[in-house]
Amino acid sequence: MIKNPKYVFTLISIIFFPMILCGQLKVGYVASDRIRMEYEEFKESESQLQLDFQKIQFEYQEMLKELDSLKQAFETQRLMSSPEWRREKEQNIKDKETAIQNFQAKKVGPEGDLVKKQSKMEYELLSKVKKAVDNVAIDKGYDFIFDGSISLLYGKPTHDLTDDVLHELRKVNNSTPK
Numbered sequence: 001m002i003k004n005p006k007y008v009f010t011l012i013s014i015i016f017f018p019m020i021l022c023g024q025l026k027v028g029y030v031a032s033d034r035i036r037m038e039y040e041e042f043k044e045s046e047s048q049l050q051l052d053f054q055k056i057q058f059e060y061q062e063m064l065k066e067l068d069s070l071k072q073a074f075e076t077q078r079l080m081s082s083p084e085w086r087r088e089k090e091q092n093i094k095d096k097e098t099a100i101q102n103f104q105a106k107k108v109g110p111e112g113d114l115v116k117k118q119s120k121m122e123y124e125l126l127s128k129v130k131k132a133v134d135n136v137a138i139d140k141g142y143d144f145i146f147d148g149s150i151s152l153l154y155g156k157p158t159h160d161l162t163d164d165v166l167h168e169l170r171k172v173n174n175s176t177p178k
Contacts, residue, residue, distance in 0.1 A: 026141055028161040029148035035129060035162060039169055045121045052114060056107045063103060067096045132168035136161055 036042045074089045081089075108114050137145050140161070148155055148162075 025143045027144045027146070028137075028140075028142045028159045029146045029152055029155045030133060030165050031148045031160070031162045032129070033149040035166060035169070038166055039125075039129075041125055041128070041169075041173065045125060049114070049118055049121070052117065053108075056114065060100070060103065060107075063096070063100050067093065067100060070096055128169060128172065129165065132165045132172065133161075135168050136164045140164070 070089070070093050074086075074093060078086060078089075104112075106112055133145055136142070142161070145161060146152065148160070
């Protein structure tokens with residue numbers, strides 16, 4: 001048995017003080033994957049990117065058809081042509097292959113137009129989500145709001161602020177003219 005009451009009080013304080021502090025914090029979470037699925041601008045952005053990709057794919061297929069046509073014409077006339085003609089056509093084929101590779105890199109490569117557009121759209125959308133989360137946190141007096149889609153194993157449904165954030169996003173979206 002512990003006989004020193006000062007020691008007992010210190011031990012109890014060390015154990016319960018953090019619990020008391022945490023009880024004063026207001027913590028919530030949002031399901032970002034649900035926001036991504038339900039917020040219209042995410043859907044519109046994904047549709048726009050898909051359309052852009054399909055256009056690029058169509059252009060690419062057309063370029064491949066042209067290359068195939070050049071190769072077929074070369075093969076059918078190769079034996080009956082002059083060496084200069086063959087060199088010229090071989091160079092045309094090489095130039096077309098290079099153009100196709102450059103097109104791919106420029107449009108869908110790691111630094112390509114489509115990747116840049118996707119990054120820009122994501123940045124704009126995530127900025128809007130961040131602002132909506134900030135507004136909800138301030139309006140409702142939350143100290144912390146976590147992304148429940150990433151690492152939340154359990155969250156009390158009363159602390160789920162996803163609907164509030166979606167409402168805030170839609171409210172802001174409806175108030176800005178298109």
